[in-house]
Amino acid sequence: MSTDTPTRGKPKSRAVRHRGALLVFLAPFGVLFTLFYIVPILYAIYQSTLVVERDGTFGAARQVFGGLTQYIAVFQNDAFWQSIGRVMLFGIVQVPIMLGLALLLALLLDSPLVRGTKFFRLAFFAPYAVPGVIAAIMWGFLYSPNLSPFTDVTRAIPFLSGELVLWSIANVVTWVYVGYNMLIIYSALLAIPQEIYEAARLDGAGQARIAWSIKIPLVVPALVLTGIFSIIGTLQLLAEPQVFRSFTSTVTSDFTPNLLIYSTASVPNVSLAAAMSVVLALTTFILSFTVLKLTQRRTQA
């Protein structure tokens, strides 16, 4: 993602000349972005610095400034870090599998080996149109030992048990997002000029060799983009595990960070939940930023 535009060689006086137009263009988004992105974030930070204080056991509760008290509580909260650990484990396994599958399918679609690419492209993308809640409900039925169309399998493998439920959820997420990621990678592949392959073909390189040595290196930027969005998505897991709570008691109310934030806010311990939100947002930001920087360095080297 480059941030500097090539400034077209036009005089700077434009800014003065078109001030009215710029206001029309920028104001609606600017106001909404400020109100519903920046202000909530600042407000959450403010709320996270408050603690509840009572005069004696039965006194009225009031909120007073408590500095970093809530943050200390977050760092001492085992459930919070366990849920972070759980989604990290989930991400380390699920994101590479999902992106690997998406890359494989995109490469096959782009190769001369496959006919009917239009059909496959749409078939693989269709699950993206299924909301996470609905996908989770559907797979909940498919995993069920009694209601599944594949009861022979679901009676032998306890998909909803404590050990497996995390990976059953991983499958739901993979099912929804492989096609979406595949399309982004496939679009990048389509943009590669055909001439690049000619030399390789003349040298007698097969499709696998062309894919490995030419295509994959050229779609690394698309992989980075999809990777970052996947990491963000993983840390924010909520809908799928929340739905699975109706199917199995093994998904607890602190299963993922967002579930824990939701249940903490409903206690209600709003300040602690706000502090958790801030820590989670920072963790997400740092992680995706790190991935971006690491991969940029590697591709430049």
Added chain:
Amino acid sequence: MSAQTAPARTKGRSSVQESIASRVLAMAVMAIATLYFLTPIWWLFVASTKTRGQFTTTAPLWFADFNLFENIQALFDYRNAVFLRWLLNSALYAGLGAALATLFAAMTGYAIAKYTFWGRNALFNVILGGVLVPATALALPLFLLFSQIGATNTYWAVFLPSLVSPFGVYLSRIYAAASVPDEIIEAARIDGAGEVKTFFTVSTRMLAPALVTIFLFQFVAIWNNFFLPLIMLRDEALFPVTLGLYVWNTQVSQIPDIRALVIIGSLLSIIPLIITFLGLQRFWQSGLANGGLK
């Protein structure tokens, strides 16, 4: 646009003939993947056509009596058509919300791409940071803010936050820089058209693929949004369809009859999205191509 109109690809007629074995292997992978992606949707469709009794007693992946329309009728009859209300709510949140979000994002992205003004890069970087802040991370802060002004449990609490699409700004800026020539804006200027008028009459046409892409992805994001309505709304009449189905699904153990409604409701809730995507694919695929590249 440009990526899609690239020279026709010489599929299968390359100078090196691929071996039959690798063709068969490739098609086998595609077939297995198709089964994986489509079987759950197929099952949902088949299950939606069955009577309650046939749901567990007949072959799960093939039709019994075709009862789809009776089931839809039963779903709409249930509790004064509350499901229809949820569908309309979702259509309003997602349809109107995505349309306005697209307009606002496109104007901002276009302004950043085509005009020089003080703080332009800083503004773009802040918005780019917004792309990295996921919607779910904002749900609780938004709830805290809305409860300060007593506006939780209203249409506005779900509708207003979904009008912001930082990704839309990012995409339309890239697209505008690449596909709206300065000469055309200049020509419109010489003809005496104002900047805003030029944007709406001339530039939006060139931005169309990007606009459709932004609209679709924002539409899906709002339609699928779960945390924000979950945390904001108490009144069932305001629910989007995903939240409504979620609540029904939590009640299946107490009211077993509701299971059939959850299944048919799930099917109905994904059909509008699938149709929209199929109908507009020519646009969003080229929009995606340009957005994913840079």
